[in-house]
Amino acid sequence: xxxxxxxxxxxxxxxxxxxxxxxxxxxxxxxxxxxxxxxxxxxxxxxxxxxxxxxxxxxxxxxxxxxxxxxxxxxxxxxxxxxxxxxxxxxxxxxxxxxxxxxxxxxxxxxxxxxxxxxxxxxxxxxxxxxxxxxxxxxxxxxxxxxxxxxxxxxxxxxxxxxxxxxxxxxxxxxxxxxxxxxxxxxxxxxxxxxxxxxxxxxxxxxxxxxxxxxxxxxxxxxxxxxxxxxxxxxxxxxxxxxxxxxxxxxxxxxxxxxxxxxxxxxxxxxxxxxxxxxxxxxxxxxxxxxxxxxxxxxxxxxxxxxxxxxxxxxxxxxxxxxxxxxxxxxxxxxxxxx
Numbered sequence: 001x002x003x004x005x006x007x008x009x010x011x012x013x014x015x016x017x018x019x020x021x022x023x024x025x026x027x028x029x030x031x032x033x034x035x036x037x038x039x040x041x042x043x044x045x046x047x048x049x050x051x052x053x054x055x056x057x058x059x060x061x062x063x064x065x066x067x068x069x070x071x072x073x074x075x076x077x078x079x080x081x082x083x084x085x086x087x088x089x090x091x092x093x094x095x096x097x098x099x100x101x102x103x104x105x106x107x108x109x110x111x112x113x114x115x116x117x118x119x120x121x122x123x124x125x126x127x128x129x130x131x132x133x134x135x136x137x138x139x140x141x142x143x144x145x146x147x148x149x150x151x152x153x154x155x156x157x158x159x160x161x162x163x164x165x166x167x168x169x170x171x172x173x174x175x176x177x178x179x180x181x182x183x184x185x186x187x188x189x190x191x192x193x194x195x196x197x198x199x200x201x202x203x204x205x206x207x208x209x210x211x212x213x214x215x216x217x218x219x220x221x222x223x224x225x226x227x228x229x230x231x232x233x234x235x236x237x238x239x240x241x242x243x244x245x246x247x248x249x250x251x252x253x254x255x256x257x258x259x260x261x262x263x264x265x266x267x268x269x270x271x272x273x274x275x276x277x278x279x280x281x282x283x284x285x286x287x288x289x290x291x292x293x294x295x296x297x298x299x300x301x302x303x304x305x306x307x308x309x310x311x312x313x314x315x316x317x318x319x320x321x322x323x324x325x326x327x328x329x330x331x332x333x334x335x336x337x338x339x
Contacts, residue, residue: 024073
């Protein structure tokens with residue numbers, strides 16, 4: 001068979017795949033566009049379009065129903081688009097940010113992250129919370145909110161309802177931190193650097209960190225943002241470690257745990273961005289693209305979430321989220337005071 005024959009035989013396969021995927025992609029992208037519009041119209045930068053997209057997706061799934069024809073596109077959004085977005089997230093991070101935080105700041109961030117993850121896993125067992133859900137709450141609380149939850153689930157492989165519950169937890173308690181920490185920081189008379197490290201090392205979402213940090217002044221806001229982005233870099237070793245542990249356990253009920261190769265892509269992009277940073281204009285476009293793709297992935301997650309299953313999980317996971325939130329906030333404050 002000639003090369004032209006090979007090309008022609010491959011074309012129908014791609015056309016068939018594209019036709020099957022298009023309805024679901026149209027649905028997830030449509031919900032993502034609506035979520036970003038809601039965020040802009042609200043005038044609230046801390047309102048994450050990721051969370052809005054998930055809520056809208058849940059509403060469509062549970063009020064209208066997800067059409068079967070959309071399933072291939074929804075699955076593509078949850079897998080391929082999500083992994084691409086996490087790789088592109090590396091363009092927002094550089095090794096210089098780690099140096100800017102300094103060794104004491106990095107020590108606070110690393111110890112707080114590791115201790116919170118382990119405490120949350122332990123507390124989950126004590127409360128009787130299912131292991132996968134506890135792991136997702138631990139990742140979202142200790143690293144970077146919704147992005148960490150959906151990235152960690154590539155190796156944890158929890159149900160979509162587990163992901164939705166974990167994201168709800170980190171959204172609620174991260175928002176409480178965004179409201180409470182500026183007040184507490186002022187009452188305790190914290191200087192900009194210490195306050196920035198505290199908020200950056202403990203608040204769940206990047207947008208929540210920015211919202212809380214800049215309420216204490218520009219210097220505190222910049223310190224908080226850099227600390228938070230340094231914390232996000234630790235997402236890569238965390239997922240690789242969890243993937244290795246899952247394979248040692250023999251995988252999960254959903255099959256053997258995959259190797260999260262996309263995390264290596266994330267690391268490579270961070271290294272590339274450190275050596276050859278993008279121009280500001282191009283970086284802004286990549287940031288927008290990354291946020292948009294993550295929003296699409298969360299829309300797909302919402303479309304896969306059954307509220308009846310979510311309700312059946314009860315209040316214990318919410319209690320776990322609260323305990324994890326109190327733990328990371330208190331430990332971060334204590335370590336900042338010591339360092």
